[in-house]
Amino acid sequence: MKGIIKNQGAQFMILAGFIIAVGLVITTIILNSIIFEVNITIGGGSEFSKYDMINLVQITKDEFRSAYNNSSIDSFNRQLDSFNGDISKIYALHGEGIKIGWDTSNWNSNSYTYFTDNGLSGGKTNWTLVENVNNSDITINIIPPLSSSFIINITNATKYWNINFTTPTPGVTIINTQIMNHISPPYSISFINGSNANGNYSINGATMNGKNFTRARDYVLNGTVSFFMSRVRTNLTIPITVPW
Amino acid sequence: MLDDQAQLHTLEGVAASMLILLVIIYAIDATSITPLTSSTSSVQVETELAFIGQDILNRLDYTEPGEISNLKKDIIKWDGNQYQWSGTKYVEDGNIGNNISNDITDILNTSLISKGIAHKLEVSYLLNNNNISVSGPRTMIYAGVPSDNAVTVSRKIVLQDSDIVLFGDPNSTNPIYDVYPTTILWNIVDVKLVLWRT
Numbered sequence: 001m002k003g004i005i006k007n008q009g010a011q012f013m014i015l016a017g018f019i020i021a022v023g024l025v026i027t028t029i030i031l032n033s034i035i036f037e038v039n040i041t042i043g044g045g046s047e048f049s050k051y052d053m054i055n056l057v058q059i060t061k062d063e064f065r066s067a068y069n070n071s072s073i074d075s076f077n078r079q080l081d082s083f084n085g086d087i088s089k090i091y092a093l094h095g096e097g098i099k100i101g102w103d104t105s106n107w108n109s110n111s112y113t114y115f116t117d118n119g120l121s122g123g124k125t126n127w128t129l130v131e132n133v134n135n136s137d138i139t140i141n142i143i144p145p146l147s148s149s150f151i152i153n154i155t156n157a158t159k160y161w162n163i164n165f166t167t168p169t170p171g172v173t174i175i176n177t178q179i180m181n182h183i184s185p186p187y188s189i190s191f192i193n194g195s196n197a198n199g200n201y202s203i204n205g206a207t208m209n210g211k212n213f214t215r216a217r218d219y220v221l222n223g224t225v226s227f228f229m230s231r232v233r234t235n236l237t238i239p240i241t242v243p244w
Numbered sequence: 245m246l247d248d249q250a251q252l253h254t255l256e257g258v259a260a261s262m263l264i265l266l267v268i269i270y271a272i273d274a275t276s277i278t279p280l281t282s283s284t285s286s287v288q289v290e291t292e293l294a295f296i297g298q299d300i301l302n303r304l305d306y307t308e309p310g311e312i313s314n315l316k317k318d319i320i321k322w323d324g325n326q327y328q329w330s331g332t333k334y335v336e337d338g339n340i341g342n343n344i345s346n347d348i349t350d351i352l353n354t355s356l357i358s359k360g361i362a363h364k365l366e367v368s369y370l371l372n373n374n375n376i377s378v379s380g381p382r383t384m385i386y387a388g389v390p391s392d393n394a395v396t397v398s399r400k401i402v403l404q405d406s407d408i409v410l411f412g413d414p415n416s417t418n419p420i421y422d423v424y425p426t427t428i429l430w431n432i433v434d435v436k437l438v439l440w441r442t
Contacts, residue, residue, distance in 0.1 A: 012255065015255045022259065029266075052398075059401070066402075070428065079429055082424055082427050082429050089377065093378055213310075214309055244309040
């Protein structure tokens with residue numbers, strides 16, 4: 001027993017083990033802090049947030065639509081040239097590069113859109129354009145080919161009125177009085193089988209709370225948004241419906 | 245040299261110093277967790293502030309087709325002065341008789357002031373001095389110098405001639421002007437909202 005108590009080698013081993021254990025804990029904590037801070041710094045410096053991207057896409061769409069109202073392709077190109085040069089200066093403040101591209105071939109060749117929700121053939125074919133309508137005038141131009149029937153559906157809480165198109169119909173206007181003969185407000189306006197037909201439309205009116213609205217579409221123009229930072233490069237092609 | 249006691253004392257000293265180091269590291273980590281420091285916990289605070297800021301800008305910049313957003317409208321109608329919260333309203337710096345009340349100040353008041361979140365609103369815009377450049381930030385709403393863990397959210401807005409026609413010519417003291425008189429592009433403005441906990 002006396003011999004065991006005096007065994008200082010065992011005390012050294014216990015103490016050494018204790019020091020190694022505590023050393024490991026300290027090293028782990030410090031390493032964890034370093035890795036965490038580095039990740040936060042890298043993440044914060046390189047992130048182009050989804051909000052920034054949404055904002056960029058939105059102002060690009062707005063600019064396309066504003067430029068489209070210039071009514072000539074030359075004016076459209078001039079305005080987007082100015083926009084492309086200037087928007088890059090604003091983004092350069094944050095160390096981000098921006099380039100906007102555009103394609104007006106659909107406009108140039110009078111290739112109207114499908115009556116789907118996004119104007120493309122694969123878009124949602126049955127969709128609602130506006131709800132809670134008090135009064136409206138609908139102008140629609142359906143060009144060949146019309147693969148089968150296309151319907152404008154006007155619905156209120158109790159009734160509906162279907163305006164059925166089975167042949168191409170150039171420039172027809174359904175005025176508010178005609179709608180009121182079938183449906184009382186508030187009503188909603190929907191397109192049914194929108195992928196069956198091409199053309200352009202314009203709906204102007206007011207909602208039940210007195211707010212004026214416009215829904216109109218002629219073409220789908222393809223816009224390209226290129227975004228680049230030192231570590232990230234992104235190209236987005238977005239179909240933009242004009243005028244709205 | 246053969247004194248085992250001395251070696252043991254040395255090892256005990258090392259062990260004690262490591263324990264003290266461990267305690268110090270733990271104490272530093274614990275005390276740094278405050279709303280105003282850039283620590284592990286304040287990442288949550290910053291994220292929350294960023295969401296609030298983005299929601300405010302989304303709300304202000306929402307618009308129906310063919311209409312102009314409240315954010316654009318308020319930037320056009322801004323008189324170029326700097327305003328501070330006085331306790332009841334936003335008043336001009338150095339001229340408490342002049343105050344500002346619009347959709348921007350309304351939403352800042354209801355969303356931020358009631359929660360004790362300090363905020364600053366700055367705008368940068370294009371200048372045309374023979375060539376196009378970007379102005380330095382110009383403060384619209386001011387609430388002091390942001391803390392280290394302040395977050396910034398921004399929104400770019402494009403002003404067209406048609407927007408200006410809708411609301412009439414901007415105030416003569418508004419620093420934002422038509423950089424392209426020959427086109428319908430009027431100016432591009434970067435609106436920055438800085439938020440921090442007080």
